[in-house]
Amino acid sequence: MKLSGVHHVAYRCKDAKETVVWYEKYLNMDYQLAFAEDHVPSTGAYDPYMHVFLDAGNGNVLAFFELPEQPEMGRDENTPAWVQHLALKADSLDDLINTKALLEADGIEVIGPTNHVLFKSIYFFDPNGHRLELAVDTSTAEMNAKLDVVKWNMLNEWAETKRAPKHASWLHDGSHD
Structure with a gap:
């Protein structure tokens, strides 16, 4: 299927x-x-x-x-708050910035925009305590192809060592420019 x-x-x-x-x-x-x-x-x-x-x-x-x-809802206290989240697509960087301004104008704390190289995003919580990410794609075909080549090597190395593989460190170390 x-x-x-x-x-x-x-x-x-x-x-x-x-x-x-x-x-x-x-x-x-x-x-x-x-x-x-x-x-x-x-x-x-x-x-x-x-x-x-x-x-x-x-x-x-x-x-x-x-x-x-049901009892009052909570969250998994053994998982950091940043891990479980719902990431939603934004059409443009302008939409991302405008949504951030709208949220902040009403006192909602927003982190970002964070540059993940493949996308830029902001993070915030809804009234239920669910973490949301609003992301706009900034990737190129070349970047995506480069990541596709190393994905299995990264996963296999992680499975064996439980240490962060460096195959895609270019995403956040500034060497992608």
């Missing part, structure tokens, strides 16, 4: 309405649909929920579950 795409990605939220309004305001996502049940269709378990869906562009859908009868 070959996958044809991601149907949707789902996260938990603290408040479905607040989440929809936030994503509409800051990331210009259209609210697509919602459904709610008292029982989980896949398990039959009683667990009332509201499930909302937002259009992330190009057929991509971001969904959230509000679970009012």
Whole structure:
């Protein structure tokens, strides 16, 4: 089987309405649909929920579950906050900078733009504590080809040593210029 795409990605939220309004305001996502049940269709378990869906562009859908009868949501305390995140595509560097200004104007802390050579991005948290990255592509065909050549060597070296291989150190050491 070959996958044809991601149907949707789902996260938990603290408040479905607040989440929809936030994503509409800051990331210009259209609210697509919602459904709610008292029982989980896949398990039959009683667990009332509201499930909302937002259009992330190009057929991509971001969904959230509000679970009012579950304990307050948290995060994996054994994983640094920067690791688990959702990276969304921006069309241009101007869009990235304008979104950063909008977020900061409302008191939302934003890191970046960070230059990853292949892309530039900003980082921030939604009202549920989910880390988001907004990225704009800056790669070239040459860069991508160079990384393609070394990807398996890097992965195999990492699997054996658990130390960062240096095959693509040019991405962040300044030697890509």
